[in-house]
Amino acid sequence: MNFDLRLPIGILFTLFGAILTIYGIITRGSEIYAKSLGQNINIQWGLVLLVFGLVMYFLAKRSKNS
Amino acid sequence: MLQLPIPLPLASGSMSIGESANAPVIDLHAVDYSILGIYILVVVGIGFALKRYMKNADDFFLSGRSIPAWITGLAFLSANLGAQEVIGMAASGAKYGIMTSHFYWVGAIPAMIFLAVFMMPFYYGSRARSVPEYLKLRFDEKTRGVNSVAFAVMTVASSGASLHALASLLKLLLKWDYDFSLWVSSIIVLAYVLKGGLTSAIYTEVLQFFLIVLGFAPLVIIGLNDMGGWNGLMSRMQPEFTHSWKYMGTTANPMGVEWFAMVFGLGFVLSFGYWCTDFLVVQRAMAAKSMGDARRTPIIGAIPKMLFPVIVILPGIIALGLASKTGSNYSIPNGVTGAPDYNLVIPSLIAHYLPTGMLGLALTALMASFMSGMAGNVTAFNTVWTYDIYQSYMAKDKSDAHYLWMGKVATVAGILISVAFAYAVKSIDNIMDFLQLVFGFVNAPVFATFLLGMFWKRATGHGAFYGLLSGTIAAIIFHGISTPAILAPGETLPWIKGGWLGAHYGFTSSMAQNFWLAIVAWSFCFVITILISLATKRTKTDAELKGLVYSLTEKISGEDEPVWKRPAVVGSVVLLIAVVLNIIFW
Numbered sequence: 001m002n003f004d005l006r007l008p009i010g011i012l013f014t015l016f017g018a019i020l021t022i023y024g025i026i027t028r029g030s031e032i033y034a035k036s037l038g039q040n041i042n043i044q045w046g047l048v049l050l051v052f053g054l055v056m057y058f059l060a061k062r063s064k065n066s
Numbered sequence: 067m068l069q070l071p072i073p074l075p076l077a078s079g080s081m082s083i084g085e086s087a088n089a090p091v092i093d094l095h096a097v098d099y100s101i102l103g104i105y106i107l108v109v110v111g112i113g114f115a116l117k118r119y120m121k122n123a124d125d126f127f128l129s130g131r132s133i134p135a136w137i138t139g140l141a142f143l144s145a146n147l148g149a150q151e152v153i154g155m156a157a158s159g160a161k162y163g164i165m166t167s168h169f170y171w172v173g174a175i176p177a178m179i180f181l182a183v184f185m186m187p188f189y190y191g192s193r194a195r196s197v198p199e200y201l202k203l204r205f206d207e208k209t210r211g212v213n214s215v216a217f218a219v220m221t222v223a224s225s226g227a228s229l230h231a232l233a234s235l236l237k238l239l240l241k242w243d244y245d246f247s248l249w250v251s252s253i254i255v256l257a258y259v260l261k262g263g264l265t266s267a268i269y270t271e272v273l274q275f276f277l278i279v280l281g282f283a284p285l286v287i288i289g290l291n292d293m294g295g296w297n298g299l300m301s302r303m304q305p306e307f308t309h310s311w312k313y314m315g316t317t318a319n320p321m322g323v324e325w326f327a328m329v330f331g332l333g334f335v336l337s338f339g340y341w342c343t344d345f346l347v348v349q350r351a352m353a354a355k356s357m358g359d360a361r362r363t364p365i366i367g368a369i370p371k372m373l374f375p376v377i378v379i380l381p382g383i384i385a386l387g388l389a390s391k392t393g394s395n396y397s398i399p400n401g402v403t404g405a406p407d408y409n410l411v412i413p414s415l416i417a418h419y420l421p422t423g424m425l426g427l428a429l430t431a432l433m434a435s436f437m438s439g440m441a442g443n444v445t446a447f448n449t450v451w452t453y454d455i456y457q458s459y460m461a462k463d464k465s466d467a468h469y470l471w472m473g474k475v476a477t478v479a480g481i482l483i484s485v486a487f488a489y490a491v492k493s494i495d496n497i498m499d500f501l502q503l504v505f506g507f508v509n510a511p512v513f514a515t516f517l518l519g520m521f522w523k524r525a526t527g528h529g530a531f532y533g534l535l536s537g538t539i540a541a542i543i544f545h546g547i548s549t550p551a552i553l554a555p556g557e558t559l560p561w562i563k564g565g566w567l568g569a570h571y572g573f574t575s576s577m578a579q580n581f582w583l584a585i586v587a588w589s590f591c592f593v594i595t596i597l598i599s600l601a602t603k604r605t606k607t608d609a610e611l612k613g614l615v616y617s618l619t620e621k622i623s624g625e626d627e628p629v630w631k632r633p634a635v636v637g638s639v640v641l642l643i644a645v646v647l648n649i650i651f652w
Contacts (some may be wrong), residue, residue, distance in 0.1 A: 003116060005137055005269050009276060012108045013071045016101060016427060023097045032421040036288050042423040045284050052280070 004064065006015025017050025070388035089399050089410060089475050090417035092239045098426025105430050105464055107253055109273065109437075113258025113266045125468040127265035127449040128195060128353050133265070135270055139366025142350040144271035147226060147278065149432055156409035156415075159382020160398060162320040163307025164651055166379045171310075172333040175368050175644040177341035179637040182364040183341050186351055186633075187622055188520055190360040192613050195352070197345040198454040204519045206527030206605065207458070212534060214454035216508045217345055218447055223501050225443035226487025229505055233488065239413050250650035251433070254482045255441050264353055267438070267445040271350075274431075274438040275370070281431030282377050288419045289384035293391070302387040310651045322575030331581025335588040339513035346446040357622065361633040368640050372647065385411045388418070414584030440484065448476035498561055503545070510536020510584040511591030518595050523597060523615045528602045533595025539545055540590035541580045543567070544583045550576035 012024030033040055158166040183290050194200040202210035233247040258266045293299040306313045306320055313319035341347060352365035388396045399414050401407030416428045452473045491498050515534055518525040546567030549559055553569050573579040612618050629635055
């Protein structure tokens with residue numbers, strides 16, 4: 001089948017990562033992070049998701065080109 | 067009352083979430099909704115993108131047997147990893163502690179490896195399109211008939227129960243309207259399954275796998291930090307909660323189960339019966355693109371499965387620790403009766419630790435797992451309905467296009483029946499408990515039939531059918547004479563718990579009663595199948611059984627594959643790791 005699942009996985013998590021990171025930057029220092037022990041978990045985990053999403057996306061792109 | 071269907075290997079009855087006075091209330095913001103919205107767009111988009119690949123019935127029901135092993139493997143794991151498992155395993159973690167890991171390292175890994183190494187060659191090699199169809203090829207029509215009808219009823223029932231659980235949970239946590247959640251999630255699932263068939267279901271199961279891992283990992287990381295790491299968490303536990311085997315010499319442990327019932331009842335009878343014969347999971351392996359990929363499917367699933375206790379059980383243990391921490395302002399929410407409702411452990415932890423943003427991600431993961439669980443059930447249902455019931459008994463020689471059409475009709479019907487079933491669970495007390503009980507009776511003996519069918523060529527159709535029947539009857543009688551507790555004189559229990567023929571055998575917990583019920587049912591089925599097979603004539607010749615029975619099938623040498631890809635080699639490594647994990651957490 002000619003449909004690489006890594007592509008939608010990549011798109012989904014890149015978007016999730018971007019949204020969380022941006023939201024985390026906007027809400028820096030906000031009291032909502034009292035819940036997560038003072039850590040800005042939105043930025044931290046947003047970046048993890050962003051990296052995961054981009055890796056999946058580029059793997060899909062690379063195998064399509066080759 | 068809300069009933070959560072429990073994946074069969076658990077077999078400890080259904081669980082219920084009632085109304086709760088101190089349930090966590092979760093407020094969602096625009097950022098949370100946008101995450102949920104994007105997820106829905108992507109899954110429906112996958113369905114539409116796959117539409118052009120759905121040319122014939124095989125594409126729709128079996129993904130044209132074209133999917134690589136890493137995808138079928140993750141889907142194999144994920145089809146079972148519904149929200150019920152995430153919620154239920156965290157609940158068990160809080161109730162039983164580290165012993166809950168038995169459901170993974172004893173109750174899943176060995177069976178998955180056995181399926182990969184020994185059973186997949188027959189399922190995949192025989193070109194059977196479903197597990198019931200294998201029974202037809204190996205034994206006869208009536209054995210297939212019983213299995214397919216029971217399976218079809220079971221899958222729509224659990225899909226309905228899963229829908230009901232989702233809608234009730236959203237009502238409790240987010241105050242969403244019950245009917246709205248029910249219908250909207252059904253329509254989303256319908257949209258992508260109708261367009262992309264099994265492939266859609268498999269692809270969204272893989273998405274859901276990553277969502278669950280990436281959505282819940284932060285919860286575990288923050289929770290462990292809060293508890294002062296692993297050692298800090300363990301120091302808050304009673305000793306029985308910190309070991310997997312140490313207290314299993316007798317039934318004096320939180321589960322009330324001793325090691326023999328655990329190993330033989332859960333580890334062998336229930337686990338092999340589920341992982342090796344349940345079409346919901348086996349269908350994923352059947353969709354793989356080659357024999358090698360089909361055999362690697364359960365092994366690839368087993369690797370993350372082995373590590374999953376970190377994501378699903380540990381939160382339950384963290385909740386226990388958190389509740390005991392002074393100043394944490396956290397307690398496990400109470401149910402209607404005032405006792406802790408452990409099914410609310412995961413939602414309450416999400417509300418406790420995750421800020422807006424991450425909250426949306428975790429809730430999306432939870433909802434995604436409900437929906438993909440439903441999609442999995444619906445795709446297994448439409449296949450068994452179309453091939454094993456409709457084609458076999460109603461419309462034999464129709465065109466491929468006709469069966470494809472029927473598959474789509476069955477998809478719509480399956481979802482509508484699920485919705486109807488969700489309403490039935492909502493309005494009729496104990497209906498899920500009752501069905502769970504019946505399914506338990508039907509499923510407990512089933513692995514004996516497959517084991518004898520695959521490894522003993524002398525097993526006959528009559529033997530298999532009457533063996534199954536007697537195993538089920540044995541299970542019913544066993545339920546009638548046993549109770550989940552040792553009763554005081556004059557004390558009675560509702561009949562659904564057992565003992566309706568007299569409380570002759572009292573067990574220490576309903577889990578122990580269930581494990582022993584499975585052991586008895588399996589043993590009856592095993593012995594009766596052998597006796598009747600020996601007394602009846604063989605109806606299938608050696609030539610007809612080629613590819614269906616071990617001794618009559620050419621062995622797959624696997625020498626053309628690199629060592630690290632051979633199922634027996636990789637499977638042994640995974641098993642070894644599971645043994646080491648058991649020892650570490652002994």
